[in-house]
Amino acid sequence: HPNLLTNNDLLKNKAYVGGEWIANARDGKTFEVTNPSTGHVIATLPDLGVEDTRAAIDSAYVAQIAWAKRTGKDRADILRKWHDLMVENADDLAAILCAEMGKPLSEAKGEILYGASYIEWFAEEAKRIYGDLIPGHQPDKRIMVMRQPVGVVASITPWNFPNAMIARKVAPALAVGCAFVAKPAAETPLSALAMAALAEQAGLPKGLFNVITSSASADIGQEFCSNNKVRKLTFTGSTNVGRILMRQAADQVMKTSMELGGNAPFIVFDDADIDAAVEGAMISKFRNNGQTCVCANRIYVQAGVYDIFAEKLTAAVNAITVGDGFGKAVTAGPLIDAKAVNKVQDHIADATSKGAQIKTGGKAHRLGGTFFEPTVLTGVTREMKIATDETFGPVAPLFKFETIDDVIAQANDTIFGLASYFYANDLSRVWKVAEALEYGMVGVNTGLISTEVAPFGGVKQSGQGREGSKYGTEDYLEMKYVCLGGI
Numbered sequence: 001h002p003n004l005l006t007n008n009d010l011l012k013n014k015a016y017v018g019g020e021w022i023a024n025a026r027d028g029k030t031f032e033v034t035n036p037s038t039g040h041v042i043a044t045l046p047d048l049g050v051e052d053t054r055a056a057i058d059s060a061y062v063a064q065i066a067w068a069k070r071t072g073k074d075r076a077d078i079l080r081k082w083h084d085l086m087v088e089n090a091d092d093l094a095a096i097l098c099a100e101m102g103k104p105l106s107e108a109k110g111e112i113l114y115g116a117s118y119i120e121w122f123a124e125e126a127k128r129i130y131g132d133l134i135p136g137h138q139p140d141k142r143i144m145v146m147r148q149p150v151g152v153v154a155s156i157t158p159w160n161f162p163n164a165m166i167a168r169k170v171a172p173a174l175a176v177g178c179a180f181v182a183k184p185a186a187e188t189p190l191s192a193l194a195m196a197a198l199a200e201q202a203g204l205p206k207g208l209f210n211v212i213t214s215s216a217s218a219d220i221g222q223e224f225c226s227n228n229k230v231r232k233l234t235f236t237g238s239t240n241v242g243r244i245l246m247r248q249a250a251d252q253v254m255k256t257s258m259e260l261g262g263n264a265p266f267i268v269f270d271d272a273d274i275d276a277a278v279e280g281a282m283i284s285k286f287r288n289n290g291q292t293c294v295c296a297n298r299i300y301v302q303a304g305v306y307d308i309f310a311e312k313l314t315a316a317v318n319a320i321t322v323g324d325g326f327g328k329a330v331t332a333g334p335l336i337d338a339k340a341v342n343k344v345q346d347h348i349a350d351a352t353s354k355g356a357q358i359k360t361g362g363k364a365h366r367l368g369g370t371f372f373e374p375t376v377l378t379g380v381t382r383e384m385k386i387a388t389d390e391t392f393g394p395v396a397p398l399f400k401f402e403t404i405d406d407v408i409a410q411a412n413d414t415i416f417g418l419a420s421y422f423y424a425n426d427l428s429r430v431w432k433v434a435e436a437l438e439y440g441m442v443g444v445n446t447g448l449i450s451t452e453v454a455p456f457g458g459v460k461q462s463g464q465g466r467e468g469s470k471y472g473t474e475d476y477l478e479m480k481y482v483c484l485g486g487i
């Protein structure tokens with residue numbers, strides 16, 4: 001939909017390396033980006049390889065040294081300008097995102113503003129990278145702790161938030177004085193390129209933000225991990241790929257931040273406000289058509305309110321309008337690809353074969369392609385695949401539970417520990433459950449927890465590191481202790 005844009009400079013069919021727009025890969029290879037709503041090819045991009053990646057790392061390495069010497073305020077000014085340009089161009093950025101990823105236009109715009117909020121936040125934080133003075137251990141000693149940027153940061157990001165997943169990483173990295181080499185998902189590189197176009201316009205010096213367009217993720221990942229000019233790898237994606245990257249990064253003991261898979265429990269206690277719980281479940285489960293790592297994956301409902309919750313949730317799910325993200329009333333787009341549809345179908349088939357019932361949905365949507373009917377399943381049990389695997393699609397499975405201890409045990413019975421949610425009103429129950437859930441994030445009486453002011457991240461096999469908040473710069477800083485003697 002390029003004719004929808006007011007600023008056509010944002011739609012790029014080139015990679016961005018060392019501050020230059022690169023039309024061709026060294027070996028001439030290309031790959032295509034398609035719109036999942038229509039199947040149409042919307043761009044053909046250079047398919048960069050290891051040599052081009054090395055060039056990007058080299059330019060980042062040089063640029064970083066000068067960037068780190070500038071004041072926090074200097075860096076903040078440029079980041080602030082970049083934020084403002086993202087907000088000014090939010091409609092165009094949303095159209096590009098909608099076309100390459102499929103989420104509804106309004107949701108795409110929400111993501112752009114959410115991504116921009118991290119750039120604003122870290123522009124503010126750039127001025128507040130404080131160190132420490134520690135009273136000496138001997139009379140002639142003074143001890144000082146300074147925080148320094150780690151250096152060149154490489155990132156690998158997924159397709160489900162093509163703007164925000166990069167914004168959350170690049171903003172703190174640049175704010176503290178690092179340089180950044182991004183490898184966006186091959187499905188959704190156009191949003192990253194549009195961000196680069198605006199960074200350039202904001203006056204970000206050459207080499208500080210590079211976008212490697214490539215379908216050869218594994219090769220690029222290898223290069224990131226083995227190139228000794230890269231000091232940090234930040235990844236958002238599946239736990240499986242995260243493990244591979246952590247193993248590779250171990251060779252040069254590279255720092256890593258990992259935002260990996262989740263299997264979020266969403267618990268509704270019998271003292272909950274049921275209408276509020278339904279509203280929260282809709283946001284938590286069906287946002288981005290179920291394709292977020294913090295989406296509710298297992299909905300546990302206490303026996304006394306199970307039937308009423310199931311009825312009300314089904315009614316709300318039936319009000320979802322599925323379609324092309326550019327459609328006016330559309331509230332859910334397609335799934336990203338056929339593999340995603342297969343996984344959703346497999347989870348539903350497995351559950352129904354073991355006794356679950358389909359309350360609504362359950363099959364491919366009549367629109368065809370990768371559109372799928374929003375689905376509610378009742379009678380779901382822990383023997384079903386959906387209890388342990390992240391579905392990443394529009395399926396709400398309702399489990400029934402009796403006691404608080406039982407539901408906490410079930411909720412924690414997973415290798416994952418990213419987001420969790422529960423609805424309850426009794427104060428001691430709220431405290432007890434919030435403390436007992438083994439998750440990096442807990443939403444109490446809310447289904448939406450993502451914000452730039454709070455630390456986003458997981459425990460167990462959902463990863464390590466935190467993005468956003470006053471803690472968000474720590475992943476990009478080294479601590480240096482200086483001991484002054486002979487005073």
Ligand code: ADP
Pocket residue numbers: 156157158159160183184185186217218219220221222236237238239241242244245
């Ligand atoms: P998702 O299911 O969200 O696509 P993945 O973990 O498969 O999750 O992918 C996340 C990102 O990691 C994507 O950009 C993908 O291209 C990239 N990726 C996949 N496999 C590898 C790998 N072996 N090395 C480096 N990056 C990879």
